[in-house]
Structures are given as C-alpha cells and as structure tokens.
Amino acid sequence: xxxxxxxxxxxxxxxxxxxxxxxxxxxxxxxxxxxxxxxxxxxxxxxxxxxxxxxxxxxxxxxxxxxxxxxxxxxxxxxxxxxxxxxxxxxxxxxxxxxxxxxxxxxxxxxxxxxxxxxxxxxxxxxxxxxxxxxxxxxxxxxxxxxxxxxxxxxxxxxxxxxxxxxxxxxxxxxxxxxxxxxxxxxxxxxxxxxxxxxxxxxxxxxxxxxxxxxxxxxxxxxxxxxxxxxxxxxxxxxxxxxxxxxxxxxxxxxxxxxxxxxxxxxxxxxxxxxxxxxxxxxxxxxxxxxxxxxxxxxxxxxxxxxxxxxxxxxxxxxxxxxxxxxxxxxxxxxxxxxxxxxxxxxxxxxxxxxxxxxxxxxxxxxxxx
Ligand SMILES: *[C@@H]1O[C@H](CO)[C@@H](O)[C@H](O)[C@H]1NC(C)=O
Ligand SMILES: *[C@@H]1O[C@H](CO)[C@@H](O)[C@H](O)[C@H]1NC(C)=O
Numbered sequence: 001x002x003x004x005x006x007x008x009x010x011x012x013x014x015x016x017x018x019x020x021x022x023x024x025x026x027x028x029x030x031x032x033x034x035x036x037x038x039x040x041x042x043x044x045x046x047x048x049x050x051x052x053x054x055x056x057x058x059x060x061x062x063x064x065x066x067x068x069x070x071x072x073x074x075x076x077x078x079x080x081x082x083x084x085x086x087x088x089x090x091x092x093x094x095x096x097x098x099x100x101x102x103x104x105x106x107x108x109x110x111x112x113x114x115x116x117x118x119x120x121x122x123x124x125x126x127x128x129x130x131x132x133x134x135x136x137x138x139x140x141x142x143x144x145x146x147x148x149x150x151x152x153x154x155x156x157x158x159x160x161x162x163x164x165x166x167x168x169x170x171x172x173x174x175x176x177x178x179x180x181x182x183x184x185x186x187x188x189x190x191x192x193x194x195x196x197x198x199x200x201x202x203x204x205x206x207x208x209x210x211x212x213x214x215x216x217x218x219x220x221x222x223x224x225x226x227x228x229x230x231x232x233x234x235x236x237x238x239x240x241x242x243x244x245x246x247x248x249x250x251x252x253x254x255x256x257x258x259x260x261x262x263x264x265x266x267x268x269x270x271x272x273x274x275x276x277x278x279x280x281x282x283x284x285x286x287x288x289x290x291x292x293x294x295x296x297x298x299x300x301x302x303x304x305x306x307x308x309x310x311x312x313x314x315x316x317x318x319x320x321x322x323x324x325x326x327x328x329x330x331x332x333x334x335x336x337x338x339x340x341x342x343x344x345x346x347x348x349x350x351x352x353x354x355x356x357x358x359x360x361x362x363x364x365x366x367x368x369x370x
Contacts, residue, residue, distance in 0.1 A: 028070070030054060037061075046070035055083050055126070060091035068098040068141065076110040078123040085130040085152065094136040108145035108168065108182065114175035116148050116184030116207075125184075127152055133159050145170055148184045150205070156193040162200055169204040172227060182206040187228070190215050192241050197221065208232045208262075209254070214241035214272075223252040230259030231282070233274055235298045237265050237311050242272025249278065255285040261321060262290070264298035267308025267337070274313045284323035284351060291325040291351040292318065294361075295335040307360065309340030316341075318365075320348040329354040332369055336360030 025040035027033050028047055033056065036043050041063055047070035050056060055077075058066060077083040086106055089096060098104075111125045125147040131138075133156050140163040143150060150166050153159065171182020185205040188198055193215040201223040203209050209225030211232045212218055225231060231249050236242050254260045261279050265272075284291050294316075296307035313336065325331050331351040334341075337360060344364035358369035 033057075041065065043067070044069055045072065048072045050074045050086070053077050053083060055085065056087040058087065058089045058091075058096075060089070060094050062091060063093045064091060065095040065097070068096075068102045068104065070102055072102075072104045074105065074107050076107055076123060077126055083124070083126045085127040086147075087128060088130045088132075089138075090132045092134045092136065094133055096136075096138040096141065098139070098141045103142045103144055105144050106146045108147045108171060108185075111147040112171055112181035112183070114177065114179040114181055114183055116182075130154070131156055131159070136160075137162070139163050141165070142167070144168065146182070146185050146205070149186045149189055149207075151188045153188060153190045153193050153196060156196060158195045159193070160197045160199070161188070162197075164198070164201045164203075166201070166203045166205060168206065169227065171206050172204075180206045185228075186211050187225075188220075189213070190218055191239070193218070198223065201225075203228065209257070210249070211235075212244055212247060213239060214243055216244075217246040218244075219247075220249045221251055225252065225254045226256055228257050230254055230257050230262040230287075230293075231279070232259070232262040232264065233277060234262070234264035235266055235300070236272055236274055237267075237298075238269035242270050242311055244272075244274045245276055247277045249280075249282065251281045253283045253285070254287070257287055258289040259293050260284040260287050260290070260323075260325075261292045261318065263294045263313060263316075264303075265296045265308075265311035265313065266298050267296060267304065267306060268310060270310065272311040274311060274316075276315045277313075278317040278319070279321060280317070280319040282321045282323075284321070284325065287323075287325040287329050290330045290333045291323070291354065292321060292332045292349070293330075293334075294341070295333070296337050296340050296360075297335055303335075305335075307335050307337035307340060309337040311340075313341045314343050316344045316346075316364075318344075318346045318349060322348070322350045324353040325351060327353060330357055332356035332358060334358040334361040334365065334369055336362075 187203040204226040349368040
C-alpha cells in the first residue's frame with residue numbers, strides 16, 4: 001500500500017518534471033527565453049518571433065548547447081541605440097548549432113538604404129551576432145537578410161565556426177542611385193581574439209567576407225565568398241590593439257567581389273604589425289577592382305595614396321592564387337611605404353584579365369608584381 005502510493009507519486013513527479021524540462025528548454029516564444037537560459041544547459045530554439053526593440057541575449061552557463069531548429073525572425077528595432085546587436089552569445093564550452101531547414105532572419109530589408117553604418121534611415125541598423133566565447137563551437141547556422149555586420153568576434157579564444165551560411169543576396173538589389181541596398185554587411189569581423197577557425201563558410205554579402213583587425217592564430221578554410229569585398233586583413237591601425245599575427249586562409253573561392261586577397265593598414269595611426277600570414281589555394285572569379293591588394297594607406301574615408309610604415313607587413317606567403325579579374329580591374333595592386341613591408345614569399349600566382357601596379361613590394365613578390 002505504502003510502496004504503491006510512493007511509486008504513483010514517483011511516476012507523477014517524473015511526468016511533471018519531464019514536461020517541465022521539455023517545455024522550459026524548448027523556446028518558441030520570446031517570453032520563455034530567459035527561463036530556459038536560467039535553468040537549462042540543452043536549449044532548443046524553434047520558430048520564434050523576436051519583438052520590436054528586443055534581442056536574443058544568450059548569456060549561457062558553461063557547457064550549454066543551443067540548437068536552432070525553426071524560423072527565427074527579428075522585427076525591426078526602430079529606437080536608435082536601443083539594440084546594438086540582434087544576438088549576443090556569451091560563455092565558455094558552448095555549442096551552438098542549426099538543424100536542416102532552420103533560418104535566422106534579420107529582416108535586413110527594413111533597414112537597407114545603400115549606406116549601412118550609422119547613417120541613412122532614422123532607424124538604427126543593429127549588428128547581428130556579438131560573440132564573446134571561449135572553447136566553443138558554432139556550426140551550421142543559416143543566416144539571411146542582415147541589417148549590417150553579421151558576426152562580431154571580439155575577445156574570443158578557441159572558437160570554431162563551421163558550416164555557416166550567410167545569404168544576404170537580397171541586399172544586392174539597387175537603390176535608385178544604383179548602389180547595393182545592403183552595405184557594411186561584413187560576414188566575419190575578428191578583433192582581439194586568439195585561435196579562431198572559420199571553416200566551410202558560404203557567404204553572399206556586400207562587404208568584407210572576413211575582416212581581421214587584430215588577433216593571433218586565425219584560420220579561414222574551405223570558404224566561398226560571393227558579392228563582397230574579399231578576404232581581408234584590416235583595416236589594421238588606429239585601435240588599442242594593432243597586431244595581427246598568424247593567419248591561414250586556405251582552399252577558398254572568391255567570386256563577383258570587389259577584391260580577392262586583401263590587406264589594408266593605416267598610416268600614422270599607431271604602431272603595429274601584420275605577420276606570419278598565409279593565403280594559399282585561393283580561386284578568384286569576376287573580381288571588379290583588385291585580385292590581390294596590399295596597401296598601407298588605408299583610411300575609412302578611402303585610401304590616401306600616402307602609405308605609412310607604422311603597421312609593418314612581414315612574412316606574407318601567397319601560394320596558388322589563381323583565376324581571373326574583370327578587364328578594368330587590377331590583378332595585383334601593392335602600395336607599401338619605404339621600409340613598411342618585408343620578407344614576402346609569393347608563388348603560383350596566375351591571375352588573368354587585368355594589369356598590375358606595385359610600389360614598395362619586397363623582392364619575394366617581384367616575379368609577379370610588375
Ligand atoms: C574542406 O572540404 C573538403 C571537401 O568538401 C573536406 O573533405 C574537408 O574536410 C574540408 N576541410 C575542412 C577544414 O573542413
Ligand atoms: C595561367 O592560367 C591560365 C589559365 O587561366 C593558363 O592557360 C596558363 O597556362 C597559366 N600559366 C601558368 C604559368 O601556370
């Protein structure tokens with residue numbers, strides 16, 4: 001009798017806690033998010049509407065896994081300054097993944113006006129993902145229609161992003177003035193981060209596919225970049241940390257983009273360096289400005305034509321950079337300050353379709369830089 005009612009109670013308890021755990025850890029309404037983050041280490045985010053002026057704040061307990069399985073939509077955030085980014089992910093030993101058919105939609109078309117940044121339409125344009133992660137992995141996320149910058153990777157270490165798909169092709173539509181509506185839609189911005197690997201990314205955007213402004217041991221492998229400004233280091237200079245050390249960019253394809261391989265440093269804005277950088281097995285197609293561009297005169301408003309040596313570019317290996325640029329584009333453009341660049345090893349560069357212009361390039365580039 002006693003044992004009978006005990007087991008009944010146990011069954012009831014198990015049923016209740018089972019329901020609670022499942023209901024609480026699967027999020028399909030914005031109001032349920034906080035509770036799930038507070039009590040679960042395995043969270044599923046299904047179809048979800050994020051209301052106006054709100055964001056996903058995933059400040060996660062160590063060891064948490066978050067799986068996106070549905071359609072996540074962000075309503076526009078029209079209060080200037082209210083929402084700096086749509087998604088913030090913080091923690092250590094975190095796994096974020098997406099399953100087939102999910103998509104995270106930033107509703108970028110509500111913001112696009114051809115100017116990006118902080119100007120233009122009165123509604124603010126929030127960045128998409130702010131990552132502050134260590135020993136973590138993000139895999140197979142599908143993102144579309146981004147207001148501006150997609151992944152801000154800052155203060156991260158030992159982080160892998162694998163199989164990320166960023167489809168901002170709708171942002172290619174033109175303003176009445178003929179500019180792309182999407183602007184400043186950088187895919188991966190990396191700063192002050194160590195041991196970062198971005199592999200198997202597919203990106204169609206309107207700005208840098210990768211932009212590293214500081215950090216060490218950064219890898220970009222097996223990527224496809226379409227429509228943007230290229231695989232970039234920079235701009236470097238003018239920040240607290242102006243050191244980029246140890247970059248490997250391998251086995252990637254860049255098409256219909258302004259640039260392919262790109263390093264841009266600033267003149268007269270603090271000392272720093274870009275060193276131990278390798279670009280290898282990169283295929284270019286339909287490049288409209290420059291196939292390979294390395295310039296030490298970069299400014300936000302545009303290059304000045306006056307390079308400075310303060311951010312030294314050394315130990316730069318380019319190997320197997322092939323393909324074509326458009327007729328009016330340059331295959332290779334180098335502008336180094338006197339003493340600004342050293343110890344470059346270039347091999348297997350074969351880019352058809354445009355001329356080259358090189359000033360101050362070290363001897364290792366001279367066979368290709370005419
Ligand atoms: C790159 O892609 C190839 C072919 O799809 C695959 O075998 C390899 O594992 C990938 N490398 C990385 C680092 O993901
Ligand atoms: C460069 O590539 C073209 C095809 O784009 C090829 O015909 C040519 O032989 C290559 N040159 C070298 C030196 O590999």
